[in-house]
Amino acid sequence: MSFYHKYEKLKQIPFSAKFHEVTSMQVESALTKDMLTTADYFALLSPAAESYLEDMARLAHQKTVQHFGWTMQLFLPLYVSDYCVNTCKYCSFSVDNVFPRRRLTLSEVEKEAKAITEMGIEHVLLLSGESRIHSSISYLKEIMTVLSKYFSSVGIEIQPLDTTEYEELVESGIDGLTVYQEVYDEEVYRELHTKGPKRNYRYRLDTPERGCKAGMRSVNIGALLGLDDWRKESFIAGLHADYLQTKYLETEIGVSFPRMRPHAGSYQPKTDVTDKNLVQAMLALRLFIPRAGITLSTRESEFLRNQLIPLGVTKMSAASSTEVGGYSEPDNTQSQFEISDDRSVAAIRKLLYSKGYQPVMKDWQIIGAED
Amino acid sequence: MEDVLQIGGRQLKSRLLLGTGKFADHRQMKEAVEASQSEIVTVAVRRVDLNGSGQYILNDLPGDIALMPNTSGARTSEEAVRIARLAKAAGMGNWIKVEVISDQKYLLPDNSETLKTVEQLVEEGFEVFPYMSPDLTAGKRMAEAGAAAVMPLGAPIGSNMGIRMKDLIKVMVEEIDAPIIVDAGIGKPSQAAEAMEMGAAAVLVNTAIATAADPVAMARAFSHAVEAGRCAYLAEPGAQALQAAASSPLTGFLREDD
Numbered sequence: 201m202s203f204y205h206k207y208e209k210l211k212q213i214p215f216s217a218k219f220h221e222v223t224s225m226q227v228e229s230a231l232t233k234d235m236l237t238t239a240d241y242f243a244l245l246s247p248a249a250e251s252y253l254e255d256m257a258r259l260a261h262q263k264t265v266q267h268f269g270w271t272m273q274l275f276l277p278l279y280v281s282d283y284c285v286n287t288c289k290y291c292s293f294s295v296d297n298v299f300p301r302r303r304l305t306l307s308e309v310e311k312e313a314k315a316i317t318e319m320g321i322e323h324v325l326l327l328s329g330e331s332r333i334h335s336s337i338s339y340l341k342e343i344m345t346v347l348s349k350y351f352s353s354v355g356i357e358i359q360p361l362d363t364t365e366y367e368e369l370v371e372s373g374i375d376g377l378t379v380y381q382e383v384y385d386e387e388v389y390r391e392l393h394t395k396g397p398k399r400n401y402r403y404r405l406d407t408p409e410r411g412c413k414a415g416m417r418s419v420n421i422g423a424l425l426g427l428d429d430w431r432k433e434s435f436i437a438g439l440h441a442d443y444l445q446t447k448y449l450e451t452e453i454g455v456s457f458p459r460m461r462p463h464a465g466s467y468q469p470k471t472d473v474t475d476k477n478l479v480q481a482m483l484a485l486r487l488f489i490p491r492a493g494i495t496l497s498t499r500e501s502e503f504l505r506n507q508l509i510p511l512g513v514t515k516m517s518a519a520s521s522t523e524v525g526g527y528s529e530p531d532n533t534q535s536q537f538e539i540s541d542d543r544s545v546a547a548i549r550k551l552l553y554s555k556g557y558q559p560v561m562k563d564w565q566i567i568g569a570e571d
Numbered sequence: 572m573e574d575v576l577q578i579g580g581r582q583l584k585s586r587l588l589l590g591t592g593k594f595a596d597h598r599q600m601k602e603a604v605e606a607s608q609s610e611i612v613t614v615a616v617r618r619v620d621l622n623g624s625g626q627y628i629l630n631d632l633p634g635d636i637a638l639m640p641n642t643s644g645a646r647t648s649e650e651a652v653r654i655a656r657l658a659k660a661a662g663m664g665n666w667i668k669v670e671v672i673s674d675q676k677y678l679l680p681d682n683s684e685t686l687k688t689v690e691q692l693v694e695e696g697f698e699v700f701p702y703m704s705p706d707l708t709a710g711k712r713m714a715e716a717g718a719a720a721v722m723p724l725g726a727p728i729g730s731n732m733g734i735r736m737k738d739l740i741k742v743m744v745e746e747i748d749a750p751i752i753v754d755a756g757i758g759k760p761s762q763a764a765e766a767m768e769m770g771a772a773a774v775l776v777n778t779a780i781a782t783a784a785d786p787v788a789m790a791r792a793f794s795h796a797v798e799a800g801r802c803a804y805l806a807e808p809g810a811q812a813l814q815a816a817a818s819s820p821l822t823g824f825l826r827e828d829d
Contacts, residue, residue, distance in 0.1 A: 265782050267729045269593020352617075417646070450646050450673040491676065556595045564617045564644055567653045 202406050203443050215432040222246035231255055236488050241438055244484035245431045260486040260512040267491050272552050273515045273560045275323035276316050279524045280304045284329030286396030289467040293329040302524045303334050309343050313350040315527035319545040322352040322562040330359035337365050344372040353564040360407040366414030373566045377411035378420040383427040384436040412448035419451050426460030426469035434481040438488050454493030455485055461499050461538055475504055486512035498539040505541050509555055518548035576772055578750055579666055579698035579719035585610050587797040590777025597631035603780055605633055607790035612636055613668050615643040616654050621661040641668035648687040655692050668700040678728050682709040693717035702754050705739040714749035721749050726756025729778045733762040744770040760796030767800025
């Protein structure tokens with residue numbers, strides 16, 4: 201059994217027609233429930249639910265505070281390499297975009313780690329372009345010997361790997377896996393991923409599950425909104441999260457809602473995802489899976505991020521650099537995408553306090569192997 | 572005679588323990604802890620800066636408060652044991668609340684991994700406080716293994732649903748030779764009083780106080796409720812009866828000389 205089997209059934213659904221058939225009564229019924237069914241989740245993503253966003257927001261806020269308290273965990277992305285073997289039409293790191301590529305040496309990684317630690321950050325997400333040669337298992341394990349001295353938790357967002365490879369990384373202290381399907385629609389997926397190992401839809405779809413099997417503490421998934429109909433994509437991503445959380449009770453499943461940002465290359469998003477749409481997607485997920493982590497990145501604007509804080513978000517990044525080496529030597533290479541909110545960690549902390557939230561800088565402890 | 576709770580080598584006047592994980596800021600947490608008159612707070616080791624540069628929670632607690640570090644985040648006994656050792660090495664004392672949770676959907680504790688952890692940590696000299704799903708056999712084994720108290724949940728953590736596990740906890744109070752501390756699920760002061768009336772040795776509260784509109788006032792309310800519940804338990808309430816006593820006794824025909 202794999203989520204692919206569920207997807208094969210889901211793709212038979214005439215989504216657009218079904219979403220428009222949802223009535224306000226169905227939405228209201230979903231809002232009275234403590235535990236939502238799949239049909240309720242579907243209803244909350246429908247056009248009919250747009251008139252209930254305020255009710256959804258109040259419930260989502262209440263559930264988030266109840267389960268997570270008045271807290272927000274902060275983390276930063278750490279880009280170590282922008283070598284990539286894939287051709288993805290929407291990404292700056294795509295192999296056909298020509299720019300000088302770079303991979304950090306061990307001492308450069310340490311410089312970045314120091315710069316990030318000085319900002320008070322203890323949780324990092326290690327990112328690279330997808331290349332088994334440049335971000336190899338041995339390179340990542342080598343990096344971990346440095347990073348485990350500086351951080352309490354290290355996650356990865358790199359090329360998909362096999363279960364045994366993830367096991368090796370877990371052993372080295374890496375505890376989180378982020379992998380976005382980008383787009384769940386298999387046909388659109390093939391259109392956008394024209395060359396490289398990423399063309400293999402099924403292998404990518406099963407990646408979060410391999411991470412769970414390998415013992416990752418947290419696994420974070422998502423659809424890149426804008427590549428296809430956001431209602432459908434959000435629905436399938438939510439079901440994917442639910443599938444994983446039900447099958448792997450010990451893993452903390454999280455969901456992100458990345459939205460297309462300007463990048464190098466000429467691809468234009470297929471569908472427009474408005475702020476209202478993004479909010480609806482987030483709220484519906486929070487009500488469907490009340491304990492799921494929801495991550496909000498600096499892809500979104502300062503204004504919007506300020507407003508999204510009480511709507512179900514549990515983790516935020518700040519002062520992010522999406523360039524390799526961007527913390528210790530800013531402005532010298534190609535960034536993966538343009539960020540919208542460039543406020544410092546200190547500014548985000550201040551903002552959180554002003555909104556009644558406690559910024560949590562440390563929420564785990566690398567316990568590693570014992571001698 | 573003064574009613575004190577003898578536990579883990581300490582004597583406590585307050586039977587209210589406080590969690591610290593969900594407050595909006597540390598100043599509010601400190602004020603709530605003070606208002607609660609609690610003498611013990613739990614702190615997640617994973618949130619503590621073990622290297623001691625000190626921007627985290629420990630500096631912001633009232634000075635005379637005793638710490639009960641917890642192993643929150645542990646999914647196996649092995650992880651819980653390591654976290655406990657880290658806490659001790661960092662100078663957080665030898666009390667440890669064992670939390671082993673391998674279910675991220677409902678956050679229900681894993682009793683068998685918890686029992687293993689209790690056995691190991693008692694052997695290492697810790698005063699061990701296991702958080703568990705109410706179950707008589709598991710609770711007895713934990714007590715026999717040397718747990719300083721047993722901490723069954725009243726309802727799923729963060730649910731504010733009250734003592735849903737009431738009947739099971741009652742059995743534990745009656746049968747287990749260790750203090751029973753009701754942890755998790757208590758949403759209102761009246762529910763804390765209810766747990767105390769049942770004979771619980773203490774209660775632990777976090778969400779209900781930290782997420783109240785006025786956490787400090789709510790902490791005070793809990794303090795009163797726990798005290799009232801304890802007094803009621805000691806006063807031994809009269810038996811409950813739904814109907815009034817029958818006016819013509821059913822056994823009135825029996826005579827002394829029969």
